[in-house]
Every structure is written in C-alpha cells, then in structure tokens.
Amino acid sequence: LAAGDPAITEIQDWNRYPGEGVDARPYGTPSEFEGNVVRRSVSWLTADPISSVNFTPLHELEGIITPNGLCFERHHAGITIIEPTEHRLMINGLVDRQLVFTMADLKRFPRVNHAYFLECAANSGMEWRGSQLNGVQFTHGMVHCVVYTGVRLKDLLDEAGIKTTGTWLLAEGADASAMTRSIPMEKAMDDCIVAFAMNGEALRPEQGYPLRLVVPGWEGNMWIKWLRRLEIGDKPWHQREETSKYTDLLADGVARRFTWVMEVKSVITNPSPQAPITHGRGRTVLSGLAWSGNGTIKRVDVSIDGGRNWHTARIDGPSLPRALHRFYYEFDWDGSELFLQSRAVDELGFVQPTKDELRTARGENSIYHNNGIQTWHVGPDGAVENVEIS
Ligand code: MTE
Ligand code: CO
Structure with a gap:
C-alpha cells in the first residue's frame, strides 16, 4: 500500500455527490469506462461491410455467457x-x-x-x-x-x-x-x-x-x-x-463436405496480444475458453513452455454440453519468456490437435474447421504475440 495515496486519503466526487436517478438509462448501457470493449472488424478481410464479419472481444469477457451487444456478427x-x-x-x-x-x-x-x-x-x-x-x-x-x-x-x-x-x-x-x-x-x-x-x-x-x-x-x-x-x-x-x-x-x-460438427477447441484469452501482462513477475492468472460440438469439455491442459510440460487447468462455472467452458491456471511468473498453449479434451475423448497435425491431415488449402492449438509468446516485458512453434 502506498502511504498517502489520494485515492484513499481524499474524498472523491463520486463519494460526495449523489448520482443520476433511476430511469436515467431505461435500457442500460455499460460503464463509460468500458468504451474499449467492442466488436471489431479487420479492414482488409472483406470488400464491403454488408458481407463481412466482426469479432467478439474474448479478452475482455468473463465466465461463459457472451453479452448480446458483443456477439460477433x-x-x-x-x-x-x-x-x-x-x-x-x-x-x-x-x-x-x-x-x-x-x-x-x-x-x-x-x-x-x-x-x-x-x-x-x-x-x-x-x-x-x-x-x-x-x-x-x-x-x-x-x-x-x-x-x-x-x-x-x-x-x-x-x-x-x-x-x-x-x-x-x-x-x-x-x-x-x-x-x-x-x-x-x-x-x-x-x-x-x-x-x-x-x-x-x-x-x-x-x-x-x-x-x-x-x-x-x-x-x-x-x-x-x-x-x-x-x-x-x-x-x-x-x-x-x-x-x-x-x-x-x-x-x-x-x-x-457436410463437416457440420465444430470439434474440440480451446484458447487462452488472457494473457493474449490485446491483453498483455502489465503487473510484472509474481502472482499471475491465466484464463481461457474451451468448447466442443460433441458435448461437454472433460479437461483442459495448459503449458507455459510451448508444450513441453502440461498442467491441468481448473474449469470453473457451468459445464454444459455444446456451451463455452471457462478455465483458469494460476502460477507465479518468474519474468522469463513464455510460450502459452491450451489443449482441450471433450466428453467423447477427442483431443485438440496441434496445427501441424491438422495440416498433415488436411493440407493447406483449408479455411474452415481450424481447431489447432494456439501459441502466445510472452516477452519479459509482458507483451504478447501470436506465434507458432514446431
Ligand atoms: N443467416 C442469414 N439469414 N444470413 C447470414 O448471412 N450468416 C451465417 C449464419 N446465419 C447468416 C445467417 C453465418 S456464416 C454465421 S457464422 C452465423 O449466422 C453468425 O451468427 P451471428 O451473426 O449471430 O454471430
Ligand atoms: Co459463418
């Protein structure tokens, strides 16, 4: 604790004056301080916004339910x-x-x-x-x-x-x-x-x-x-x-053709490139999502060294068939570079493949059904980048 921290020692305006009354927001909206939490598109991806896509800000969300206003389109x-x-x-x-x-x-x-x-x-x-x-x-x-x-x-x-x-x-x-x-x-x-x-x-x-x-x-x-x-x-x-x-x-x-089922997949949402580690070494919370079109997720493993060693992550919250699952892995970061990966297993026993395994099975012409293991590189400064290791 910082001695003399004005956030503690001073009375703030929000503590002194009453706020807006009921009905100021008849259909509620998020806090003005959450303005960065929005769907985003990639400008070069499509020629026109009417036939296009934007993306759910997964790194800003908690639990398993996506707020309606943030569902990708x-x-x-x-x-x-x-x-x-x-x-x-x-x-x-x-x-x-x-x-x-x-x-x-x-x-x-x-x-x-x-x-x-x-x-x-x-x-x-x-x-x-x-x-x-x-x-x-x-x-x-x-x-x-x-x-x-x-x-x-x-x-x-x-x-x-x-x-x-x-x-x-x-x-x-x-x-x-x-x-x-x-x-x-x-x-x-x-x-x-x-x-x-x-x-x-x-x-x-x-x-x-x-x-x-x-x-x-x-x-x-x-x-x-x-x-x-x-x-x-x-x-x-x-x-x-x-x-x-x-x-x-x-x-x-x-x-x-008719590759209907979305197969077992997971990803670490935090840390990730848009959500770097800003607190330095020590107590660190890793969080992510896992899902499978076959049913529930039975286990998620996490690696911080690019797949050499795996740790069983903690699934927290409801485990519902064909719904997102939330997982966590808490660890002490020693400040050295990390290669973060997650690997999910579903109730039928399907294991999320590596990207190399996917390419061996399906070649490189594909677009759809990429459920390969994602790697994030964390630098000593906490910055995170999308990488692949083989
Ligand atoms: N249905 C209609 N009528 N028109 C569309 O363009 N897009 C499809 C599907 N259903 C589409 C549609 C595609 S490709 C996807 S991935 C999902 O809707 C996206 O649903 P969402 O916009 O609710 O995320
Ligand atoms: Co689609």
Missing part, C-alpha cells in the same frame, strides 16, 4: 430489419400439411432454454498457413455463447407431419442473401431450436430478429438468421453455402 447481405408482426415462418415440401406461423403462433408451443456456443466454421481460418492476426479477438472471436429461448424444431415439424420420404430440411433466411442450408432430419428432430430470445431478451437485429435457427454444436453458417422457411425434401440441396463454401479442399483435390 456475420452477415452475407447486411442486417435485415423485420417488423415482427409481419414475419412468417413457412413449412413446405414433403409434409402432410403446409403451415405458416406468425410469431404469436410460435409462442404457443412449449418453450425451451439452452446455453449453446455458436462458432463460425471460418473461425481461426486466417491462421491455416501460419500465425497472422495479433489478438484473440481476431484469431478466435467468431464464437459466442448465449442462452436461447425458443420452441423445439421437432414440435413444429411434427405439427406439419413429415412424410416418411422427408429425410432432409432446407432452412432459409429472409435477408437479401436468402441464406440456405440443408440439414439432415435426424439433427432437426434431435436438438434444434427455433429461437426468438437470447439471454432473456428478444434476439438482437444482428442475430436474426425476430427468429433464428439454433443448430447446437454445428457450424455457425447453418444457424439461419431471420428464419422464414423450412422445406422438407428427400436429399440435400447442395446450395452455394455447402458446395463452393463450407467445404474443405484437401491436398489431393478432393473436398470434404
């Missing part, structure tokens, strides 16, 4: 603004009864609440050929985790009556990109949700207000926002988003 034709009373969800194709629901109709079906992560298949995609972006927000920020409220997709499909030949579903968005993806009926009937709320409030416009599809554990592209139509068919449609996009070109020229 990925739009193919901008944010569509829909009047909810004018919104309709249609079910057609191989059904006994073609149906059209209003928002009010949907809210008369039984509701469910689930926390799920959404990860864009392209998350970490810029890192396939080597370390590139200097910040966890940019290398890993195409992920968010919120509690969805909605109705089970199965209940709506049962209402329409799926014909025995109906084995696939096409989900279509009401935005100008009319985003469409084919989903196998087993998944549609298993755990998909037609959601109208996130973290207790209506979906944000950026996240598909008034209705979005939730496809737990599967790549973000399938979570159709501004959901307007579900067509039932007997084979996949092979839309653009499942042929020229969201397929993985292997070294031998063959493309993997």
Whole structure:
C-alpha cells in the first residue's frame, strides 16, 4: 500500500455527490469506462461491410455467457430489419400439411432454454498457413455463447407431419442473401431450436430478429438468421453455402463436405496480444475458453513452455454440453519468456490437435474447421504475440 495515496486519503466526487436517478438509462448501457470493449472488424478481410464479419472481444469477457451487444456478427447481405408482426415462418415440401406461423403462433408451443456456443466454421481460418492476426479477438472471436429461448424444431415439424420420404430440411433466411442450408432430419428432430430470445431478451437485429435457427454444436453458417422457411425434401440441396463454401479442399483435390460438427477447441484469452501482462513477475492468472460440438469439455491442459510440460487447468462455472467452458491456471511468473498453449479434451475423448497435425491431415488449402492449438509468446516485458512453434 502506498502511504498517502489520494485515492484513499481524499474524498472523491463520486463519494460526495449523489448520482443520476433511476430511469436515467431505461435500457442500460455499460460503464463509460468500458468504451474499449467492442466488436471489431479487420479492414482488409472483406470488400464491403454488408458481407463481412466482426469479432467478439474474448479478452475482455468473463465466465461463459457472451453479452448480446458483443456477439460477433456475420452477415452475407447486411442486417435485415423485420417488423415482427409481419414475419412468417413457412413449412413446405414433403409434409402432410403446409403451415405458416406468425410469431404469436410460435409462442404457443412449449418453450425451451439452452446455453449453446455458436462458432463460425471460418473461425481461426486466417491462421491455416501460419500465425497472422495479433489478438484473440481476431484469431478466435467468431464464437459466442448465449442462452436461447425458443420452441423445439421437432414440435413444429411434427405439427406439419413429415412424410416418411422427408429425410432432409432446407432452412432459409429472409435477408437479401436468402441464406440456405440443408440439414439432415435426424439433427432437426434431435436438438434444434427455433429461437426468438437470447439471454432473456428478444434476439438482437444482428442475430436474426425476430427468429433464428439454433443448430447446437454445428457450424455457425447453418444457424439461419431471420428464419422464414423450412422445406422438407428427400436429399440435400447442395446450395452455394455447402458446395463452393463450407467445404474443405484437401491436398489431393478432393473436398470434404457436410463437416457440420465444430470439434474440440480451446484458447487462452488472457494473457493474449490485446491483453498483455502489465503487473510484472509474481502472482499471475491465466484464463481461457474451451468448447466442443460433441458435448461437454472433460479437461483442459495448459503449458507455459510451448508444450513441453502440461498442467491441468481448473474449469470453473457451468459445464454444459455444446456451451463455452471457462478455465483458469494460476502460477507465479518468474519474468522469463513464455510460450502459452491450451489443449482441450471433450466428453467423447477427442483431443485438440496441434496445427501441424491438422495440416498433415488436411493440407493447406483449408479455411474452415481450424481447431489447432494456439501459441502466445510472452516477452519479459509482458507483451504478447501470436506465434507458432514446431
Ligand atoms: N443467416 C442469414 N439469414 N444470413 C447470414 O448471412 N450468416 C451465417 C449464419 N446465419 C447468416 C445467417 C453465418 S456464416 C454465421 S457464422 C452465423 O449466422 C453468425 O451468427 P451471428 O451473426 O449471430 O454471430
Ligand atoms: Co459463418
């Protein structure tokens, strides 16, 4: 303690005068001192902001839930603004009864609440050929985790009556990109949700207000926002988003397709390039996130010496299937340079691979599904950089 510290010895203005009354902020906003905590984009990444992406500031967040205003955005034709009373969800194709629901109709079906992560298949995609972006927000920020409220997709499909030949579903968005993806009926009937709320409030416009599809554990592209139509068919449609996009070109020229599950992954969010160590040697808290489209995370290991020695991290908070998990590793930093890594294991026993292992298996043409182990270099001054070691 610094003797004579005015923060202790003086009475501050905030301690002397009353503050604003209730209703000064009818829909609350963060403290003015948190103005740096925002979604950010990478200017050279896309040609136009209407078909672009920005990133969740993972290094500024705690726990497992992403605040709605910080969920990364990925739009193919901008944010569509829909009047909810004018919104309709249609079910057609191989059904006994073609149906059209209003928002009010949907809210008369039984509701469910689930926390799920959404990860864009392209998350970490810029890192396939080597370390590139200097910040966890940019290398890993195409992920968010919120509690969805909605109705089970199965209940709506049962209402329409799926014909025995109906084995696939096409989900279509009401935005100008009319985003469409084919989903196998087993998944549609298993755990998909037609959601109208996130973290207790209506979906944000950026996240598909008034209705979005939730496809737990599967790549973000399938979570159709501004959901307007579900067509039932007997084979996949092979839309653009499942042929020229969201397929993985292997070294031998063959493309993997229908790589739906987002596999086990983790990253250290603090320290990281945007969140260096500023306190010098001694007591240090390392924090990070882990997730798997296969279910829960069973274990996270952390290394501070580039993978030579591993320590089991402490998972704290809820461990929910297909949701983010928060982990910590507390250690005494001796002030020497560090190579920080984390490696997650999921409930099916899948272990997060190294980037070299990924490249050996899939070549270097890929963009999607990079769940490789991230390395951060910490210098003696506490500065952090995105690096790769082999
Ligand atoms: N749905 C529609 N209708 N239009 C879109 O552009 N983008 C998809 C998916 N659903 C998209 C969409 C992609 S690629 C991703 S990763 C997620 O929405 C992003 O969801 P978010 O913006 O809520 O983070
Ligand atoms: Co995406």
